[in-house]
Amino acid sequence: MRVEVRFAGFGGQGIIKSGIITAAAACIYSGKNAVQTQSYGPESRGGACKSEVVISEEEIDFPKVTSPDVLIVMSQHAYNEYAEKVTPGGTIILDPDMIPHEKKLKNVKIFRVPATKIAEELGRKIIANIVMLGAFSAVTRIVDKESLKKSVKTNVPKGTEELNLTAFEKGYQYGEKLLKS
Amino acid sequence: MKTENNRTVLTGTHFMNGDIACAEGALAAGCKFFAGYPITPATEIAEHLSKRMPEVGGIYIQMEDEIGSIAAVIGASYTGLKAMTATSGPGFSLMQENIGLAVMTEAPCVIVDIMRGGPSTGQPTLPGQQDIMQAKWGSHGDYEIIALAPSSVQEMFDLTIEAFNLSETYRVPTMVLADEVVGHMWEKVVIPPAEKIRIVNRKKPNTSPEKYLPYMPDDDLVPPMACFGEGFSFHATGLTHDEHGYPKTSSSGVQQKLVKRLCEKIRKNADKIVKVREFMVDDAEVIVVAYGIVARAALSAVKEARKTGIKAGLLRPITIWPFPEKLIAKIAEQAKKIVVPEMNCGQLVREVERNVQGTSVVFLSKLGEDPHTPMEILEAIRRNC
Incomplete structure (x- = not known):
């Protein structure tokens, strides 16, 4: 089955990195087929940014996302742009501190993860994307936790592995808590 | 990485x-x-x-x-x-x-x-x-x-x-x-x-340095190449030159021989150079010709079309130049329509049109953020089957 995941926010939040980590986890560490594509503005930092992952047991012909099953969103602008494009019955994982204005959406599951705040508590705002990845793993189970952790470890800068894995774990725990509530 | x-x-x-x-x-x-x-x-x-x-x-x-x-x-x-x-x-x-x-x-x-x-x-x-x-x-x-x-x-x-x-x-x-x-x-x-991994290295001269002519081709029209520092006399000039590599800028004979050879060493070897990928082309009535990322949307569209009984196929040129003229001409004999999606205002489609006599060619342009979606190509297939 083809699963489509879209990460969106602004350049500099690690949106593209999140997509690469997820796709590598599915492909290299879970033995599935996966492809990551991206779209960002020429300004790179601060501009609109999205990163898309397609995961499938079969060969992936078209690598772009057309109807995302999951949206992980970290900016108001990206939320406004993509929230209504999620597949009916799909999932949105959002950072409520970055997205103060939510729309009334029907037929989607919404998980609010204060990833930026959690990252700040860990001392590095820049790892908010990894907190979101942890939550993504817990609430969707699309890619298993251990594969994602391995992929986080190999895809983050040297010396930051422990910090990133802690961020992942915090996000995972927050996601599990949301599932139970 | x-x-x-x-x-x-x-x-x-x-x-x-x-x-x-x-x-x-x-x-x-x-x-x-x-x-x-x-x-x-x-x-x-x-x-x-x-x-x-x-x-x-x-x-x-x-x-x-x-x-x-x-x-x-x-x-x-x-x-x-x-x-x-x-x-x-x-x-x-x-x-x-x-x-x-x-x-x-x-x-x-x-x-x-x-x-x-x-x-x-x-x-x-x-x-x-x-x-x-x-x-x-x-x-x-x-x-x-x-x-x-x-x-x-x-x-x-x-x-x-x-x-x-x-x-x-x-x-x-x-x-x-x-x-x-x-x-x-x-x-x-x-x-x-x-x-x-198959690796090809350029042909080296098998004559002595005294006899070497840097632009004297073999039968395949390609001259063996000595390189600077290998003891051979090797010349390079953008001016029209003879087999020695010396400028000969006012001879029509030298110009004809050189420029024709530069073209023909590729044209005459085109069958060896050209590579395409075909998917369900054999009995196809609508054939999509697409390359690069667009070919992947096209492949998805062709598979979907087949599920609904439409005889669609895909020909993907891997070699863009030299253009696979003969293969395009061949599929045009069987296809009723050829659909060419490209992320431009119509470029390779001109080559397709030039090589298909009588078969109608439908061009599908896309510019901007994303390539054609499979659905857009599928709709074009449906309209033309």
């Missing part, structure tokens, strides 16, 4: 992006010289080779611009190195004059163009297929080049090797014409053991 070794061929399974796969393909092919100027969406090729070239004993130079980059690549090629540059539309435009020099002096080299939206600086971070005709006709004068269009990250690796092999075989600039999606996309790449 991080590398911490001095292996030239990174045998194994990797998750990498198209640009990095291209860079690794170049190294696996034996490329030892890269000169370039960073430009989105080709920058990662330069960035990766700036790390990897020193690891494998090669040379990386960031030049002052793209004119200097291609000039340095041609110079390196004259000394016997396999050399490459990588750029995008604006840089590709700047390289055109010296691409003519590489053609005229028969300097093997590989030019990678990761196509973004143009004209001019256009859309730096978004895909296009707008340099198709420029690749063929961008420099002045009559000539032939070879251009390959990858559709996946694996092909960025494989076809970069193939580009070097073709370039060395025919002593002609060879282009890897990829689009931004393929360049930036991350996918699985399997790099085979070095001994399993």
Whole structure:
């Protein structure tokens, strides 16, 4: 089955990195087929940014996302742009501190993860994307936790592995808590 | 992607992006010289080779611009190195004059163009297929080049090797014409053991230095190439030259012989050079002709069309230049309609039209952020079946 995941926010939040980590986890560490594509503005930092992952047991012909099953969103602008494009019955994982204005959406599951705040508590705002990845793993189970952790470890800068894995774990725990509530 | 070794061929399974796969393909092919100027969406090729070239004993130079980059690549090629540059539309435009020099002096080299939206600086971070005709006709004068269009990250690796092999075989600039999606996309790449990779090196003279004529072709129309520093008298000039390599600028005979040979060494070998991929073409009534990332949307559309009983097929030119004329003419005999989706205002479709007598050709243009979706191509198939 083809699963489509879209990460969106602004350049500099690690949106593209999140997509690469997820796709590598599915492909290299879970033995599935996966492809990551991206779209960002020429300004790179601060501009609109999205990163898309397609995961499938079969060969992936078209690598772009057309109807995302999951949206992980970290900016108001990206939320406004993509929230209504999620597949009916799909999932949105959002950072409520970055997205103060939510729309009334029907037929989607919404998980609010204060990833930026959690990252700040860990001392590095820049790892908010990894907190979101942890939550993504817990609430969707699309890619298993251990594969994602391995992929986080190999895809983050040297010396930051422990910090990133802690961020992942915090996000995972927050996601599990949301599932139970 | 991080590398911490001095292996030239990174045998194994990797998750990498198209640009990095291209860079690794170049190294696996034996490329030892890269000169370039960073430009989105080709920058990662330069960035990766700036790390990897020193690891494998090669040379990386960031030049002052793209004119200097291609000039340095041609110079390196004259000394016997396999050399490459990588750029995008604006840089590709700047390289055109010296691409003519590489053609005229028969300097093997590989030019990678990761196509973004143009004209001019256009859309730096978004895909296009707008340099198709420029690749063929961008420099002045009559000539032939070879251009390959990858559709996946694996092909960025494989076809970069193939580009070097073709370039060395025919002593002609060879282009890897990829689009931004393929360049930036991350996918699985399997790099085979070095001994399993087919490598071609340019022909060397088998005569003594006294008897060597640097532009005297063999039967395949390609002259063996001595390089600077090998003890042979080797000349290079952009002026019309005879077999010695000396300028002969007022002889119609020399001009005819040289320019015709430069064209014919590719045209007469086209059957050996041309590669396409076919999918369910045999009984197809509607055939999509697509390349690069668009071919993947087309493949998905053709599979969907087949599910509903429409006899659709896909022909994907891997070789864009020389254009697979004979194969297109052949499918046109059976197909009722040919659909050509491209991320431009109509470029390769002209070549398709030129080679299909009587069969109607439907062009599907897409410009801007994303390539055609499978649904858009499927609708075109449905309208034309």
